[in-house]
Amino acid sequence: MTDRRFPAVLMTTTAILLSGCGAAVEATDRAATTVVNRCGEAIEYPVPQRAVVYEGGSADKLFALGLTDHVLGYVMPPANPPVSESPWAAEYAKVEFLSDDLLNRELVVDVGADFVVAGWNSGFSDSRGITPEILDTLGIHSFMHAETCFNYPGHPEQHTPFEGLYTDLERLGQIFGVEERATDLIAEYRQRVEAVQDQVVDGDPVKVFLYDFGTDKPFTAAAQVPPNDIIRLAGGVNIFGDVEARWTEAGWEAVVEAEPEVIIILEYNDQPAAEKIEFLKTNPTTATLPAVVEENFYILDYNEAISSPRNIDGLEGFAEYLREFAANR
Template identity: 40%
Template sequence: MNRGCPAVAGLLLANLALGLPITPVEAHPVTVQSCDREITFDAPPQRAASNDVNLTEMMLVLGLTDSMVGYTGISGWNKLDETMREGVAELPELSARYPTREVLIGADLDFWFAGWNYGMRVGGEVTPETLAPFGITVYELTESCIHIMERDRIAIDDMFNDIRNLGAIFGVDERAEGLIAGWQDELDAIVQAIPEGEPLRVFVYDSGEDTPFTAGRYAMPSAMIAAAGGRNIMDDVETSWTRVAWEPVVARDPQVIIIVDYGEVTAEEKIAFLRGNPALAELDAVVNDRFVVLDYVEATPGPRNIAAIRTLAEAFHGSEGLATERAPE
């Protein structure tokens, strides 16, 4: 069983907001695209919050803790690892799961970084439109836009886009571009080292026994799997994260299964379920014990995606030839 490299967390922590001086650039007003909206900022937000662990790490890696009053939606799903626990140590959690509108208003926010099914639900009480009258501007996670608009595809560039836009919003453009350049160099090195051949059939198992929760065509793992030389067997499901039936999983017979590790059910318990279910025990990946475990924060858009692609590439093809130097961040 393959596990994400523990050194990744250390590399990330070294570049979080902890003690890093960040000097904002006076480039406002700035306008950025957020899903199907353009939003303009006359000045950097001063009372910001983020939802979920991966979005919060984007804020941290840009050095924005001084501009944050808290975060939402992490501990309720047991998503805090030691890296994140240290990174948010001085910030309060405003809500353990999805916040109510009253919670966000009560915290006197002027900015919330969230997404559809990352803190907001389509038609719910907490949306960009319902928060705007209270002076709270919402920037939406690019991956989540598929829930409210048509998109062509998912790409690693979507994560870069969010980092770049956050950099512009908070006036730390140089920091954002430096991170993106480092990640792009590392990604290029990984992709160039992947041997030619037919992409491996890969299934993403997040959770669920009666029906599995998985990554569809527009979820970040589809782009990560493709970059690592595989193909998400659910890439014809026209959404991001969703539930499917087990029958198509069996019919498509994945050669590798990615286990998303978080919550009360451990990765080991998820693998035991797959091995113990007679309908799934004969899958190629199960028979050959080809499981790759990724933490939730690695499988969703955020700073750990590139290192996770390396983990996938090494699991798919073996580590020989893929041990290129990790780009400095």
């Protein structure tokens, strides 16, 4: 692939007005840096000009902050739903689609990226040879979702999933010089979460199981991923919410013992929810679960389940479902 890296160019003091949400980045020099934490490690960041983002959550955070002009392109693996379904579909159309494969070092080097946004073990990976440390040696800055720092080695930092989202928006706002826009977004999202909590129906929390994938053993959401906060804040209880992990493998015996009343099905583009529901209905171990017998299934979009501004949409949608469920309990 042709190397399309651009030479550094000094910015004037005039603000660069961005497309998207209309945010403005003000800086006197592209070489000016801001110190921001990256999973507990203080990093000096210049204002990025050629960002590569991995998966919808990374892209949507920058688009929500009005930073489309600073995004070179996106890498979108097959599990991610089509970007045409995103609230930021118009912003995706303004940047390059780089790959439908997993993130890799060769791609970001070849396109001349100066900034990469991804999660730990979701984009960045020791086994695939693309880590923040490796990119540092190549002069490419990186940003990791705070929610994924839970299992990042060497620089521990932990946030509840929704607080991780707010932390990311705050830090990205600092890096790009759009702190006011980030502050406004965080305030808006917190208000929407509070509005959901104000409407939670009194009574025992609804027992909820999230089914990600797996037949011999289910893969599910534990305490340190956004669906756990979605379930909790909506008035439910995640049957694996006491497991201090992110996405985790469980046993069907534990699911049966918990007797979930509602099952969230995670919708992948390449693993439709209908196929997962059919498995739960026909598998003898799960066919008698209360949620399966009553067909209490809720489909959660992939981008509502990973760290993303769309976590708030996922919370509002599931909370509405739980209110109706609780009213007819």
